[in-house]
Amino acid sequence: MAKAPSLISLCMKAVKSELLRGDYILPAIYELPSHLFDALLAFLPPLALQKLQREMPLEKLNDYDESLHDYVNYGRKRKRNGNFNAAWKSLFESRWPLYVEQIKSDDWQQIYWETHLQNCLDEAAAVASLPSFNGSLGEIKISDNILLYIGLEGGMNHSNCDYSKLSYHCLQFGYHTRCLSLQNVLCVAESCQLLRNSKLQNLVLCWIRSKEHVDGLCKLLIQNSETLTSLQFIHCKLSSSFVNAICGSLHRKSMQTHGIQHFSVHTSSFLENDPVALPPQLVSFLSSGRSLCSLKFCDDHLDRNFARMVFGILLDTSSSLSILDLSENNIAGWLSNFNRKLFSGPQPALGIHNSLQSLRLLNLRGNDLRKEDADNLRFALLCVPNLENLDISDNPIQDDGIRSLIPYFVKASERCSPLGDLKLENCELSCNGVTQLLDALSTLKKPLNSLSVADNGLGSQVAAALGKFLGTSIRVLDMGGIGLGSSGFRNLQQGIIQKSRLVKINISKNRGGTETANFLSKLLSWAPELVAVDASYNLMPVESLTVICSALKVTKSHHLRCLDLTGNTWDNQPALSSMLAEFQYNGRPILILPSLPTSEIPYDDDP
Numbered sequence: 001m002a003k004a005p006s007l008i009s010l011c012m013k014a015v016k017s018e019l020l021r022g023d024y025i026l027p028a029i030y031e032l033p034s035h036l037f038d039a040l041l042a043f044l045p046p047l048a049l050q051k052l053q054r055e056m057p058l059e060k061l062n063d064y065d066e067s068l069h070d071y072v073n074y075g076r077k078r079k080r081n082g083n084f085n086a087a088w089k090s091l092f093e094s095r096w097p098l099y100v101e102q103i104k105s106d107d108w109q110q111i112y113w114e115t116h117l118q119n120c121l122d123e124a125a126a127v128a129s130l131p132s133f134n135g136s137l138g139e140i141k142i143s144d145n146i147l148l149y150i151g152l153e154g155g156m157n158h159s160n161c162d163y164s165k166l167s168y169h170c171l172q173f174g175y176h177t178r179c180l181s182l183q184n185v186l187c188v189a190e191s192c193q194l195l196r197n198s199k200l201q202n203l204v205l206c207w208i209r210s211k212e213h214v215d216g217l218c219k220l221l222i223q224n225s226e227t228l229t230s231l232q233f234i235h236c237k238l239s240s241s242f243v244n245a246i247c248g249s250l251h252r253k254s255m256q257t258h259g260i261q262h263f264s265v266h267t268s269s270f271l272e273n274d275p276v277a278l279p280p281q282l283v284s285f286l287s288s289g290r291s292l293c294s295l296k297f298c299d300d301h302l303d304r305n306f307a308r309m310v311f312g313i314l315l316d317t318s319s320s321l322s323i324l325d326l327s328e329n330n331i332a333g334w335l336s337n338f339n340r341k342l343f344s345g346p347q348p349a350l351g352i353h354n355s356l357q358s359l360r361l362l363n364l365r366g367n368d369l370r371k372e373d374a375d376n377l378r379f380a381l382l383c384v385p386n387l388e389n390l391d392i393s394d395n396p397i398q399d400d401g402i403r404s405l406i407p408y409f410v411k412a413s414e415r416c417s418p419l420g421d422l423k424l425e426n427c428e429l430s431c432n433g434v435t436q437l438l439d440a441l442s443t444l445k446k447p448l449n450s451l452s453v454a455d456n457g458l459g460s461q462v463a464a465a466l467g468k469f470l471g472t473s474i475r476v477l478d479m480g481g482i483g484l485g486s487s488g489f490r491n492l493q494q495g496i497i498q499k500s501r502l503v504k505i506n507i508s509k510n511r512g513g514t515e516t517a518n519f520l521s522k523l524l525s526w527a528p529e530l531v532a533v534d535a536s537y538n539l540m541p542v543e544s545l546t547v548i549c550s551a552l553k554v555t556k557s558h559h560l561r562c563l564d565l566t567g568n569t570w571d572n573q574p575a576l577s578s579m580l581a582e583f584q585y586n587g588r589p590i591l592i593l594p595s596l597p598t599s600e601i602p603y604d605d606d607p
């Protein structure tokens with residue numbers, strides 16, 4: 001016989017259906033002793049919890065205030081709210097278990113309904129994309145699956161509102177919504193009505209391609225212009241008139257300008273580009289907002305003219321931007337007209353031209369930049385006196401390109417906020433160029449914090465310069481896929497003659513064989529701050545593992561969390577699992593070992 005339900009659980013069920021069904025809440029519920037009240041919170045589905053929290057009488061909180069000393073009260077009051085928050089968090093966790101780690105906010109009620117509304121809108125977007133859709137977004141039915149999550153069981157009678165329609169969810173929970181991602185079909189005038197209770201801060205727009213979408217979107221932007229701080233476009237096709245309309249809808253009355261801090265257009269294209277002028281509203285957007293701190297045009301088929309004009313406007317208006325990302329476009333030649341006369345005298349006349357004082361990060365990855373571009377960049381970067389992070393990976397600038405940048409790197413290390421992070425992956429560099437670079441970097445006043453020269457065919461000869469460079473205070477070094485080979489690793493190992501401050505190193509895909517392990521065992525004792533090592537795909541024989549493990553036993557690297565040894569063809573020997581158990585950091589294995597048939601993992605070892 002099944003166990004009879006307890007009286008308490010019967011009561012809680014009754015309270016739950018009362019909360020879901022009716023508009024009236026028995027005041028007695030709020031009189032419950034706290035252990036029962038807390039048990040109730042943990043039991044209620046979202047919709048019921050929402051009602052209970054919303055209807056909580058103010059004087060209930062005040063009661064606590066009167067009966068206790070202030071500081072105690074404060075604790076009690078916080079505790080009650082805290083219990084609500086904990087209930088929301090556990091509801092969130094049970095509905096979106098994979099997502100919970102990413103949440104940074106502490107207001108779980110807000111996040112719960114925001115995510116719920118996003119789910120409803122995603123479902124609605126799928127319906128609204130069908131040819132059979134009759135045009136009324138608010139009428140779209142939300143699936144039973146979603147309704148069940150918030151506590152609505154099928155066939156239940158609910159007072160007088162229609163819980164199953166999108167409009168209910170928008171109007172009811174829009175208040176809690178700050179961030180939304182909207183597909184084009186949702187960018188229509190009706191959405192302004194549906195989302196009228198929201199004060200949106202962060203909008204992601206997908207597939208905006210027609211005037212209809214832009215018109216709808218602009219209405220929504222105007223409605224939220226006082227609160228919007230972040231706008232992101234993905235997979236959009238933006239003509240100049242679209243760009244004008246969008247940028248023109250962002251004005252805040254309270255500021256006489258826009259309040260956007262993050263503006264990003266990703267995997268999209270700008271149509272009908274004028275080679276000598278940007279859309280005027282974009283110009284005014286870029287030049288007027290002092291709040292703008294990150295600007296990303298990434299993978300947008302931008303050409304040199306567009307990039308030149310953007311950079312020119314930012315510079316002319318001394319923009320306070322801190323992040324500029326122009327990666328994955330085609331902007332080679334963008335700085336060819338850059339006026340270098342200003343800088344080429346014996347004493348570069350700093351101060352007489354504008355500069356981007358706040359710019360810290362510049363990403364120019366994947367733009368087919370050549371050595372001439374590197375040469376021009378060297379001068380342009382003099383206008384960016386506080387640049388800390390530069391990525392020019394995936395550009396064939398070659399040795400000549402890197403040679404023209406070396407004087408800049410040296411100068412940049414003398415500033416008070418020096419260049420710290422440099423990425424030069426896959427730049428068609430050779431051993432000569434990189435040796436020159438490393439030699440220069442090894443003597444800097446303020447050495448780099450991180451460097452990547454990965455995926456350049458450098459060969460074993462670069463080891464000498466690398467060894468010397470390891471002795472600077474470099475923290476993160478990526479030298480994966482540079483063709484170091486056994487002899488390179490052997491030389492590198494001999495090159496380590498002083499303590500290294502490395503925290504992360506990538507030596508993957510270098511065909512180092514046993515010498516990889518020898519290098520590693522030396523590094524483990526000379527780099528006490530090491531946290532992560534990627535040594536995967538190095539053709540290490542299984543005996544190497546013994547070398548590495550004995551080094552791990554005596555290692556001084558107490559911080560080591562991860563040593564990746566995948567991609568080496570070792571059979572699944574019983575010894576491997578005991579090693580996993582032996583070396584752990586906070587209960588997790590440090591070693592990442594090849595899983596069974598490694599032959600299935602694609603082996604990308606192109607130099």
Ligand SMILES: *[C@@H]1O[C@H](CO)[C@@H](O)[C@H](O)[C@H]1NC(C)=O
Nearest residue numbers: 133134135136137139140141
């Ligand atoms: C659209 O269809 C829904 C049912 O899917 C219906 O409830 C609604 O009344 C229709 N709206 C219009 C404007 O025809």
Ligand SMILES: *[C@@H]1O[C@H](CO)[C@@H](O)[C@H](O)[C@H]1NC(C)=O
Nearest residue numbers: 021154155156157158159160
């Ligand atoms: C549900 O509502 C309908 C009409 O509003 C009513 O006829 C029916 O009896 C109700 N069912 C329940 C279980 O309350």
Ligand SMILES: *[C@@H]1O[C@H](CO)[C@@H](O)[C@H](O)[C@H]1NC(C)=O
Nearest residue numbers: 454455480481506508509534
């Ligand atoms: C290490 O470098 C290789 C080759 O460039 C790359 O494929 C891999 O993703 C890098 N590992 C990490 C952890 O970044």
